[in-house]
Amino acid sequence: MRNIKIPGLRNTYSINTVFCIGRNYAEHAQELGNEIPELPVVFTKPINAVTFDGGEVLIPRDLTEDVHHEVEMVIAIGKFGFQIPVEHAHEYVAGYGVGIDVTARDVQSALKSQRHPWTLAKGMDTFAPIGNFVSPEQVEDPHNLNISLSVNGEKRQNGRTGDMIFKVPALVSYISRYASIYPGDLIFTGTPAGVSELKHGDEVEADLGGFSSLSVIVRDR
Ligand code: MG
Numbered sequence: 001m002r003n004i005k006i007p008g009l010r011n012t013y014s015i016n017t018v019f020c021i022g023r024n025y026a027e028h029a030q031e032l033g034n035e036i037p038e039l040p041v042v043f044t045k046p047i048n049a050v051t052f053d054g055g056e057v058l059i060p061r062d063l064t065e066d067v068h069h070e071v072e073m074v075i076a077i078g079k080f081g082f083q084i085p086v087e088h089a090h091e092y093v094a095g096y097g098v099g100i101d102v103t104a105r106d107v108q109s110a111l112k113s114q115r116h117p118w119t120l121a122k123g124m125d126t127f128a129p130i131g132n133f134v135s136p137e138q139v140e141d142p143h144n145l146n147i148s149l150s151v152n153g154e155k156r157q158n159g160r161t162g163d164m165i166f167k168v169p170a171l172v173s174y175i176s177r178y179a180s181i182y183p184g185d186l187i188f189t190g191t192p193a194g195v196s197e198l199k200h201g202d203e204v205e206a207d208l209g210g211f212s213s214l215s216v217i218v219r220d221r
Contacts, residue, residue, distance in 0.1 A: 006133055007096075014184045018044055020044065021041060021188060024191075035036065058221040062197075068198065071098065072093050075096060078094025080180065082181075089172035093172065098208035100128070102126070102198070112212070131208070135213050159194075164189060171187055203218075
């Protein structure tokens with residue numbers, strides 16, 4: 001069993017469930033031809049997907065020819081909760097950091113067309129790299145942050161967290177209606193527009209608000 005910690009936070013949290021939100025920025029939903037959702041689209045990634053700053057994103061070329069980056073603000077959860085009211089949701093947040101929801105788009109499209117869950121397209125080893133986290137006291141407003149990603153020095157994604165359709169309190173509250181949340185849970189909050197393909201040898205840099213950064217190299221495996 002892996003027992004891996006959320007980097008950057010003063011308290012030690014072993015990473016638990018990795019929740020993710022899909023289609024949480026209107027422009028990104030549109031670029032993939034999806035409707036804007038009326039409720040948050042929630043899925044999870046298995047823990048084998050988590051990797052860290054300075055690591056590698058591994059692409060299994062026997063399975064996919066089209067892997068995309070999705071830069072996202074990630075929420076770290078600091079305490080247990082169930083059915084959390086929106087107005088109390090902020091009390092459960094232990095930190096914010098940047099992450100990349102790496103996605104095998106061709107695998108996801110095939111699974112979607114068969115009306116199957118897209119877990120395997122999002123859950124391959126190293127498909128959830130995360131940067132350092134900072135505590136909420138150090139973040140003036142999580143909905144007023146720049147979020148960006150570049151590949152080999154070329155900016156591919158550049159968004160504002162204020163453009164999220166469902167904001168942090170709504171996401172924490174909504175997930176906790178269905179699933180108890182625990183210290184060490186992460187919530188990837190969705191990606192702005194500009195997703196594109198990753199190739200062997202690419203150097204990927206992501207940044208959230210100038211306080212959380214992430215650098216990974218892409219390798220075929
Ligand atoms: Mg995503």
